[in-house]
Amino acid sequence: MIKLNPYQKILLPSIKGLSSNCPFPVQKKIVRFLLLPIFEEARLDGDLEFLSHRRIGLAISDIDYQATLSLENGHLTLASSSATERPPDAIIRGNLSAFIQLANRAEDPDSLFFQRRLSIEGDTDLALEVKNVIDTVDLDRLPEWLKKALSLSQRMNKHFLDKKAF
Template sequence: MSQRFNIPKFKLPALVARIGVHLPQWPHAMTLTAGLNAAAKMNLLPMDSLELLEGRSFLVEVLDTGGRACFTYHAGLFRPLFSAPLTPDLSFRANLSAFMQLLARQEDPDTLFFNRELSIEGDTELGLIVKNMLDAVEWPQLPKLPVFSN
């Protein structure tokens, strides 16, 4: 029996974001860049697309957590930026559930964007490069876990 886990649309209470914006933001950037670098090392991200990201700045903001991750791609690595540029080349803003749905491939960026659940601002050409790069990722298949019932 194959069960697919669906991530529901949700929004965390406003208190979470009010607290989250006051917490250090660098751990978010460190974690995100570590994951992106791992994906690049596993050849999940196309090298020709990565080269087009050289020197560009990115911001990922999770609205309902108050979390922000700023990073760049330089000399073959994603690197955290410890202070956000005034105007990043490309920024993505959404609630946690939208990012989770995107990562799980439950929703695509176009649907989230047109449903106003994902905001993308900045360089349009760069945005298309990133979107196409993410669409091309072939996630490795994880082994199926046994389903236990009572």
């Protein structure tokens, strides 16, 4: 019999449930709240301009969640990814664990890509720009609460999500 680990039993279904049941306006607020401080410097440097009129999708495969991001008044925001909208110009796809590691700089995106834990579809140049902008974020300068949230996510990942732990 296959033994389910806590990741498969509880955590992943919970996150999946939360994200799929969360109404879009609430999602949008949360995403905005999280992204604003992270990309503020990049925005001021004009490093986000490449995203105007373009849409980047982030697909988290193991929780069936896909977010489409684009610019709204110069700020990075969650865009509706309903069927009526045009599809994202590029999609970065991976498991939740890979994204958490990326956000924490615990793993290098190219390495994840070589190992097939991340994939890119569509406009490779756009995906590369997104990757490079994420790389320019100075994690040391983030607000304390965000740093704590990130490191919590990393701990959670290490103990529950990263399946190498089991």
